[in-house]
Structure formats: C-alpha cells, structure tokens
Amino acid sequence: MLTNFTFDELEIGQTASYEKTLTEREIILFAAASGDTNPIHMDEEYANGTPFGGRIAHGIWTASLISAAIANVMPGPGSIYLGQTLKFSRPVKIGDTITIQLEVTEKNEKRKRVSIQCSGSNQDGKQIISGVAEVQAPTEKLSLDTPVLPSIDIADS
Amino acid sequence: MLTNFTFDELEIGQTASYEKTLTEREIILFAAASGDTNPIHMDEEYANGTPFGGRIAHGIWTASLISAAIANVMPGPGSIYLGQTLKFSRPVKIGDTITIQLEVTEKNEKRKRVSIQCSGSNQDGKQIISGVAEVQAPTEKLSLDTPVLPSIDIADS
DSSP states (O other): OEEOOOGGGOOTTOEEEEEEEOOHHHHHHHHHHHOOOOHHHHOHHHHHTSTTOSOBOOHHHHHHHHHHHHHHTSSOTTOEEEEEEEEEOSOOBTTOEEEEEEEEEEEETTTTEEEEEEEEEOTTSOEEEEEEEEEEOOSSOOEEOOOOOOOEEEOOO | OEEOOOGGGOOTTOEEEEEEEOOHHHHHHHHHHHOOOOHHHHOHHHHHTSTTOSOBOOHHHHHHHHHHHHHHTSSOTTOEEEEEEEEEOSOOBTTOEEEEEEEEEEEETTTTEEEEEEEEEOTTSOEEEEEEEEEEOOSSOOEEOOOOOOOEEEOOO
C-alpha cells in the first residue's frame, strides 16, 4: 500500500528515505524512456576511455529516485511536484546503491506547499546528488494499492 | 552519429531542440527504471478522479528530455551535467508531443562551463517545464556512433 502524509501531518524536520540499486537494466530502461542513448551510459568501451572510467547512470535517473521518494513515501500519493533544484556531485556506476534522504524544511500554510531538502548518497556514504523540492502537499488522506508493473523483457544485445 | 559542440564552438544565444511523444510505453519504462509506480501515472481509473483528469507523465520524465537534449544535441557527447533547476508548469498526458528548447545564456571561459536556458512545451505551445542547466562543456570535438538499444518487450497487462 501507498499511504500519504497530508499537509497537516507533515512537520518541519520530518524525514523519509528511499533506496535503489543501479543495474544495467535501469540504464537501458531509462535510455529507452528518455531517448538519451549517449555512449557514456551505453557503451562500455567508450566510457572506459573517459574520465569516469566506465559507464555511468543518467544524472536524471538519480533525480528520478528523488521524485519516486516524494511520490511514494513522503508526502506520497496526492502530491503535486512543482519544482526541483539539482546538483550532481559524483557519478553513479552499475552496482551502486543510492539512498535518497528527504527532510521537510519549510511549510507554507496558506498554499499547502512544502519545501523538501533532498540528498542522495552511495553505499560509501558519498553524496552524489542534492537539491530542494517544492511540493503541493496532499490535503486528503489516501491509502492506495501499489500498482503492479507489467513484466518487461530486455533482449540480449 | 552524435556530434558535439565544443566549449569554443558554443555561442551565447545558440539554440537547439529535441522532441519526443509520450506513450504508455515511456510511462511504464520510466516507472520501472525509477521505481515510481504512483497511481497518478499507472492507474487510469484513479487518475480520472484527480484534478488532472487522467494519467500523467512523471515530471522527471520531462526533465529527462532536457537531459537527452543536452547529452545528445547541445553540447552533446563529452558534456558533464553539473546542475539543473526545474519548474513544472503543466501536466503531460499520453499522446502529448514535448519539444525541448535549449539556449546558451552564459559562458564561463575559465571553467569551460555554460548555462543553458531550458524550456519544454506541448503540441499546443503551452509551457510544461522550464529551468536552467549548468554544464561542463566538452573541449574535444567528438563524433560518435549513436548506440542502439536492445529491443524491449512489455507484456500485456
């Protein structure tokens, strides 16, 4: 189930987290969804010769984990995403596990909006992304079944 | 082929664009890549009862089109994505065609960085996303084969 926090339930300092590991599968799905097939993400041989020394995740893939944390964890369903700042600090490589940390830093009572400090770090505790999200918080309590995705098959390349 | 613009080739006022149409396929692939299966994206019945009146794209999907435009068009391969601000103005629905417009607004000669104004509009000319990207521009001219994605099959749900 996906259960939200309404605007009234959210408190300054409230935190939430979300974790996901990058595999080749996420890179391919993200490339297909966005159309961004840049060889730094797709081509191991090319990527090995760059300063990154290997394939890296799309920066916006990491941002999508922030969005997932907001949409599904805090505030959760019924949130409307208004804006986001992003700073990309370090690359994310296949096998890295990214933990997104959210913290409510401001509440606008009149407009029912919250500011959320967002930070993502890898399994070594190094920050790879940070920024601030602006969210219209839900005013109605919701508890919804988590939709199940259809199965997705990626052909061997 | 993907051909880049080096820092020296980029001029203030230079523009580029990138276009993509949202289908259910992009929504499913993006949900799988990010883990964001919020029913506003996945569940037609639920989404019909919200103020959006139907399923909408993940906001960050639209941001991923900005990223694709930077990575593959201008400056193109060799760019390093440093930061991005995003304002989400309107929802994107299945069938909408989004055109991303990029314009170079600042060049930092010393650090070889550029600021790029980013704007995305739908087929009715309405702005749906805007922001500013900070990019480390490539200094070496590159012309690379566009990687080909493996085929991806989504099971009927």
